Amino acid sequence: MSSSGSVSHFAVPKFDGKSSFTLWQRRMKNFLVHLGLSRALKGDQAKPEKMSDNDWQELCEKCVSTIRLCIADSVVNSVIEEESPETIWEKLEKLYMAKSLTNKLLLKRRLYRLRMEDEDTLVGHMNVFNGLIDELKRVDVKISEEDQALLLLNSLPDSYEVYVDTILCGKDMITLEQAQSALLSFDARRKDKAGVRSDDAVAAIAHGGGRGRSSIRDYKSKHRRSKSQNAPKNEVRCYKCGELGHIRRDCPKKHEGKNDANLV
Template identity: 45%
Template sequence: DKVLRQVSKETTAAGVWSKLEGLYMTKSLVNRLYLKQSLYSFKMHEDRSVGEQLDLFNKLILDLENIDVTIDDEDQALLLLCSLPKSYSHFKETLLFGRDFVSLDEVQAALNSKELSERKEKKSSTSGEGLTAIGK
């Protein structure tokens, strides 16, 4: 409702867009530094889903791009890898070993695959817990 009141006097889509951009995507030094600090200090947590955390990471990247701050794809990939918990150390080594270049898409795809395989392992290990064979 608050946002609607702020753009209610605009008559064109371009006017609404311009007003919203002026309100929320300020290119000030403080905003730019805040977004950069949020990205560089971003850490993934074990208790949250990978998809949810990738979404947060991508939002930070997009917010920076919206204020004309670009971060190289390989740097984005490395920032994401550095944000992983310690339990992912072997994953990081495996992903980077023998490569000349790594992209953000490759890292995100590998993380999603790892999460899916871990879910399947948990599901299969819990589904057979109650089965025992009794024989004479």
């Protein structure tokens, strides 16, 4: 596959200095590996013995060009004086992967304040969490496996409280991998149950048949009786004589037909 074709199909989003440098750097490294250019990041000592100087120079120039195409103009200005892949890479790390106390504080604050909203997906939330953990590792901040797991569980909304209690029940310690695996399993079962309930509801409506129609008739019948029983008497009309104020069973004229028949 040619480099131009690869760039068009696998281009890395441009790093603008505001988004996650760690994530961009990882994608960029994978991109360069895919293009066969990553060796140039290690400097001239990484040049293969059988490669000519001209071929090595061309490879390095392609690597530099590819990196610059994947960073925004404002970031390009910061490394415009750098000519080799190695020096550009190192300069970007110094600028955007600072290991200062301020940067460590900002990353820790983002991690400890991270909360999953109800509309977020579990997988998406865990990706954000893992990204922050990875960035902290890159600046030499170590968080134990157990603390990572507890921080993740603590970042979940109240709707996951039962799952969290179940995961922690009877355990003396837990790792991040165990917590994530259990959460994904619970989430999958919850989605399956929701799908079954939805399917059952649709099936009941679609295939209710006589039983469903009978239930609807029963409801309507009870509803009508309730309305007539609760209606004011002056609004009730007798079906025997047509007068207001009483119903047929209480009609004073309901025996008139029978009396006439007896007389005959």
